[in-house]
Structures are given as C-alpha cells and as structure tokens.
Amino acid sequence: MNPESDKRDLLSIADLSTDLSEVIERAREMKRARVDGNLSATLQGTNIALIFEKPSTRTRTSFEVAINDLGAHAISLAAKEMQLGRGETIADTARVLSRYVDAIVYRAYRHIDMVELARFASVPVVNALDDREHPCQIVGDLVTLAERWKGVFRGRRLAYVGDGNNVLNSLLIGGAMVGLDVACAIPEAYRPPADVVQKAEEIARRTGSRLTFSTDPKAAARGADALYTDVWVSMGDEGEKEAREKAFQGYQINDALVALASPDVWVLHDLPAHRGMEITDSVMDGPRAAIWDQAENRLHAQKAILERLLRPPPAGRPPMN
Ligand code: CP
Ligand code: NVA
Numbered sequence: 001m002n003p004e005s006d007k008r009d010l011l012s013i014a015d016l017s018t019d020l021s022e023v024i025e026r027a028r029e030m031k032r033a034r035v036d037g038n039l040s041a042t043l044q045g046t047n048i049a050l051i052f053e054k055p056s057t058r059t060r061t062s063f064e065v066a067i068n069d070l071g072a073h074a075i076s077l078a079a080k081e082m083q084l085g086r087g088e089t090i091a092d093t094a095r096v097l098s099r100y101v102d103a104i105v106y107r108a109y110r111h112i113d114m115v116e117l118a119r120f121a122s123v124p125v126v127n128a129l130d131d132r133e134h135p136c137q138i139v140g141d142l143v144t145l146a147e148r149w150k151g152v153f154r155g156r157r158l159a160y161v162g163d164g165n166n167v168l169n170s171l172l173i174g175g176a177m178v179g180l181d182v183a184c185a186i187p188e189a190y191r192p193p194a195d196v197v198q199k200a201e202e203i204a205r206r207t208g209s210r211l212t213f214s215t216d217p218k219a220a221a222r223g224a225d226a227l228y229t230d231v232w233v234s235m236g237d238e239g240e241k242e243a244r245e246k247a248f249q250g251y252q253i254n255d256a257l258v259a260l261a262s263p264d265v266w267v268l269h270d271l272p273a274h275r276g277m278e279i280t281d282s283v284m285d286g287p288r289a290a291i292w293d294q295a296e297n298r299l300h301a302q303k304a305i306l307e308r309l310l311r312p313p314p315a316g317r318p319p320m321n
Contacts, residue, residue, distance in 0.1 A: 013135035041071025094120035140301035164192035
C-alpha cells in the first residue's frame with residue numbers, strides 16, 4: 001500500500017497481507033468459471049499497461065489473457081522500446097502512465113526501480129518479477145497446491161532445492177502466510193537475504209509455519225509433500241553462470257530425490273526449466289509433476305490479483321485468519 005494514497009500495490013507477496021487466502025480461493029473459482037463458460041468481465045472498461053525489462057513467456061501471456069478474459073485492455077511495452085530506454089526517469093514514466101491506465105504490471109531487473117515506479121504511480125503497480133521477489137508466481141503456485149490439498153496448507157511440508165533467489169523469497173513469505181512448512185536446501189553462499197528470512201520468520205511465528213535451512217537436499221526432501229526448484233542462473237545472473245553451475249551440483253530434483261519424498265509428493269517448477277540441470281526430464285515428464293497445472297494457474301492467479309487491486313472488497317469485511 002502506498003502511504004500517500006489508498007491505491008494498492010503488489011510489490012511483495014506480503015502486500016496481500018490478510019487477503020492471500022481469499023485471492024487463492026477466488027483464483028480457483030475463476031478457473032472453474034472459465035471451464036463453465038460463465039466468467040464475468042469484472043474489469044470491463046479498464047486499461048492495464050505491462051512493462052517488461054526482461055524476457056517472459058508465462059507472465060506476459062497469462063496477464064494479457066487474464067486482462068482480456070476480464071473485459072479489460074492490455075498494453076504491452078518492452079522497456080527498451082520506451083523512452084525509459086533513452087533516459088526518461090522511472091518517476092516521470094509512472095506519472096505519465098498513471099494518466100492513461102488503471103494499473104501497471106512491471107517486470108524489472110532491480111527491486112529499487114519497482115519501488116520507484118510504485119512510489120510515483122497513482123495507480124496500482126504489480127511486481128511481475130524483479131531481483132527480489134516474484135509474488136504473482138507464488139500466488140499461482142499456492143493455487144496449484146490448494147487444489148491438490150483441499151485448500152489446507154497447515155501440516156504440509158514443501159522442500160525447496162536450489163538457489164535462494166526471487167522465487168524462493170516470495171515462496172518463504174507466501175508459504176509462511178498460509179501456514180505451510182518450507183524446508184530449504186541451498187548452498188551456503190546462495191541463501192536468501194537475511195531481511196527476507198526475518199520477515200518470513202516473523203509471519204511464520206504468527207501462523208505456526210516452520211521454515212528451515214540446510215545444505216542437504218536429501219534431508220529436506222525426505223517425507224516432503226511438495227518439491228520445488230528453480231533455475232540456478234536467474235535473469236541478470238548470467239555473468240556468474242560457471243560458478244553457479246559448479247556450486248549447485250547435487251541440488252537437482254531427480255528420481256532418487258522424488259523417491260525420498262512422500263509417495264503423494266507434487267513437484268513444482270516455475271519455469272523456464274533447464275532440463276538436466278536443476279531438474280531431470282524424467283521428473284518433469286513424470287507422474288508427480290504438477291508443473292503444467294502450475295503454469296496454467298498463473299492465468300487464474302493473475303485475474304484474482306488484478307481484481308483484488310482494482311476492485312477491493314467493501315470495507316468492513318472480516319479479516320481472514
Ligand atoms: N515463471 C515465469 O515467470 O515465467 P516467464 O519468465 O516466462 O514469465
Ligand atoms: N529466478 C528466475 C525466475 C524466472 C521466472 C529468474 O529470475 O530468472
């Protein structure tokens with residue numbers, strides 16, 4: 001929430017605060033409505049700008065389709081084709097776009113630029129990934145787990161194996177918010193930032209979720225209800241490719257690791273995957289992968305997120321959990 005106005009931003013998954021469970025349920029409802037052919041055009045008449053500094057397949061397409069399905073209009077902008085690429089400031093861009101559109105979805109290299117855009121925009125800003133968080137991804141991931149676990153996260157354990165990156169940061173905070181236990185196996189040098197861990201732990205103390213950190217993928221995976229991994233080399237980390245590929249040897253989700261988890265385990269990957277690196281073909285294409293549903297659920301999650309920011313429920317609604 002921007003303190004200077006009552007517009008709502010989604011820069012961190014923590015910004016969904018007490019709304020997260022409702023957003024997950026609303027996404028599931030909208031998924032069913034799309035199948036039944038009775039989805040309402042709840043954002044009719046709104047215009048939403050999408051700014052991308054980095055490549056995207058899922059986020060861009062799912063946002064554009066979500067916006068279209070809800071009766072709104074999407075304007076996709078590649079940052080390097082905007083005046084931003086020629087030195088116009090983020091603040092001025094935010095001021096101008098706010099005069100045209102009802103929300104801005106932004107994929108940025110730097111979280112400070114995300115914060116700057118939100119600060120100067122008078123319309124909601126949605127983080128479509130930056131170097132700190134990927135909140136929309138995790139909303140979709142929680143939808144995927146909720147539909148497999150009858151909406152109950154408490155008492156379930158997800159093991160995350162790999163890099164302590166933007167995806168993990170949102171997963172730690174979002175997991176803690178819904179009461180999910182998260183066991184991380186990450187090489188010492190690639191652990192998530194201390195302030196993110198502290199934030200997630202504060203939330204976990206309130207919800208009863210348990211967050212643990214080790215360097216042992218097998219220990220984390222043993223008995224886990226879900227396994228999650230992401231690329232070893234994120235967008236922007238390409239200069240560290242060689243060192244990272246060395247450091248993450250052994251941090252792979254393969255058949256042997258899946259065999260240690262619960263027989264009912266679900267395997268998640270936000271994609272794009274580097275098959276043969278952080279995850280094997282046999283797991284991605286195997287019976288325990290929830291990865292394609294996970295990718296689809298981005299679409300339903302984006303709808304619920306945009307609705308929540310643009311059409312908040314009436315004041316006085318009782319808070320969730
Ligand atoms: N998972 C995800 O955000 O994918 P894209 O980079 O293709 O948007
Ligand atoms: N951690 C990855 C996620 C891609 C969707 C990256 O930032 O490149």
